[in-house]
Amino acid sequence: MLSNHSELPSFPPFENWKGISKYFPVQNDSVWLNYCGTTPVSTYATQMMNLYFQEYARFGIFAPSFAEPVIKSAIRGYIAEILNSDPSEIGIVHNTSEGINLYSHSIQIPQGKRILVLENEYPSNVYPWEHWKEKGVGLEFIAVGNTPDEFLTGLKTELEKGDVAILSLSPVHWCTGVAFDMEAVSKLCETNHTKLVIDGSQAVGHIPLDFGKIKVAFCAFAAWKWLLGPLGLGVVYLSKEESNGFKLIFKGQASVVNDSSYFPYRDEWKPAADQFEQSTINFNDWIYFYASLKMLSTLGFSRVRERIYEVAGMFKNALHDLGFTLESDAFPNVKTGILAITGHKDPSKFQPELIQSFLKQRKIITAVRLGRLRMAPHIAIEEEHVTRVKDALKEYLNQT
Template identity: 90%
Template sequence: MLPNHSELPSFPPFANWKGISQYFPVQSDSVWLNYCGTTPVSTYAIEMMNLYFQEYSRFGIFAPSFAEPTIKAAIRKYIAEILHCDPSEIGIVHNTSEGINLYSHSIQIPKGKRILVLENEYPSNVYPWEHWKEKGVGLEFIPVGKTPDEFLTNLKNELEKGDVHILSLSPVHWCTGVAFDMDVVSKLCETNHTKLVIDGSQAVGHIDLDFGKTKVAFCAFAAWKWLLGPLGLGVVYLSKEESNGFKLIFKGQASVVNDSSYFPYRNEWKPAADQFEQSTINFNDWIYFYASLKMLSTLGFSRVRERIYEVAGMFKDALHDLGFTLESDSFPNVKTGILAINGHKDPSKFQPEAIQAFLKQRKITAAVRLGRLRMAPHIAIEEEHVARVKVALEEYLKQN
């Protein structure tokens, strides 16, 4: 007999984190340090998916433990808890680019105004705004600066010009790991009558975001980074204020109320955040995402963030011991889980691509971004993984 919803698999709370890597097979004989890029699946998500597939094979879309409204409500509840917002403000999409594109093409911006994005921003937060350049709206970049305070000065100078309609910002830079003070950013935007839009892919699940305090019009982010979800699933947030009068540029089968009744055709649209789900969704991904969020919720969302910082701190100490320097050395009081290695006390030894290739041969996965070697750990990393990376880097330094 298959279990009902109350008997779905549970996840242990891991009071001291010891042994949690056993739930992440990728860590069994390797070290995955690209959690801000993509995240391999956990055995807990696999277990949940297997249960769903068993039920789906017997009951089809009527799988008793996985009713679509129940799963959607649970996902929205978890995300609302993370963002400190109302579940009705949450919608589900496929990725950040889709979410920002849909929003960007559904709003109005007066001719002569500007859109600001971050210098060296990820393309998903640049390309969706480019169509506005053909409509008399400027698209410009804000210099990041060397520290968060320098960025805020650069931002203040731009906003005070009075013509910025939208600031579309990633609260954490995907290459350097620098995290910005979003409370200050939000207040600057309010003071200068600028809408704040967020690309949250490197932030949600990684740093504390409180949309109850920080005034954000819209946010989109990927599920497969710090939230440990599936590739090809994303989330949008549309504030209640921004929802007033909002209508998505596209209309699909699922855009209207009572969408399961196909006739007569309808003109009554669903609430704003729901409009982003235009038609049949990839429910398999929803189950995967639900499992990952349930796991993180069991561990405690804030506790998970602190563990990310703790593990990042272990790597930071190990890297400094070996003579490496990091971008975060310029902002030591800012919490971040992204370690961007930018040099070594012997400059000849810092060759990011060569180090990345050397580590890859030893089943250690890192990334190279903007000339930095980037490492991004998560809860699946334990002390023995840090030690393994340190040993590998020691070996590299001796050979070079």
């Protein structure tokens, strides 16, 4: 019975990207430009999940095409490829907050040291560190600066004070889209004996992150942004060096080796990255994520990143044609897929909330962050969507 495998669906390579939006039903009558926020499901993922549900209905947990160890190995393999890391360094959690909290509560930091995070950082990379303030460890913010180089100058000044134990950084700012030079950041941290922790939610799948070149102790990120995965699933990376002697603050049913044998109770813990999976997981989400990663792998992870920049460039040109200014105008040589609109040549016309509402009425989904109108396209956006957004903004400008 268990040899009755289904044929897993394949995904076309889309050599010129034409027609790929058909795999994203949200684009049928709308333009989704919040891919750095949440990402709608693709038909490829729903097809894979439907196949899994059919097998699960027949075979239960013995669904032959979707054995848990195989799916887990595939997910870890894809992420390891993206990060240039070892699959054993990858664990699966529910979200970034959970991952950083588990790490933050499991490590030791001497009194008198400091933790640095980015100003206006997303709360998932702030709240998990706050408990250290009660333990004699400082939690401070570092300025983003107007350009990536300005940020590096400020960071160098702070790290050279010699008391920063951890820099917990998002390589891409979620509001402005500014992307930092992580190799330079890593070298500064290593020189000043500071551990580098990464909130990768806005970076993984969006900008290159090579953990073979960047010395990172720990990283956590959401699956549902640039990796097109499901809400409520996240990933952690724990370096081999950091894994030495690491023991998670919590112990769950799945924390120990041979966890499927319940007796006798065990004291031998799983390898460090595996410890983050405390007990029974939401395997439905794993299938969804597996499908999204398989799709992106078929297209090519680096090729997907370049397509994101290409589409963002189309929007950038269209917005400039209409008289808008962007955060990225200050760092034109830095690649980013997040477009933060900061103004217009006629200041009276730049009212972010009003523009967002106007676009939403026309089924164009954007976000407002820190007084900026934010757009974040992905591979589901094609040229006709750019034209549609430009036409809608023309209409707005003519009416105001």
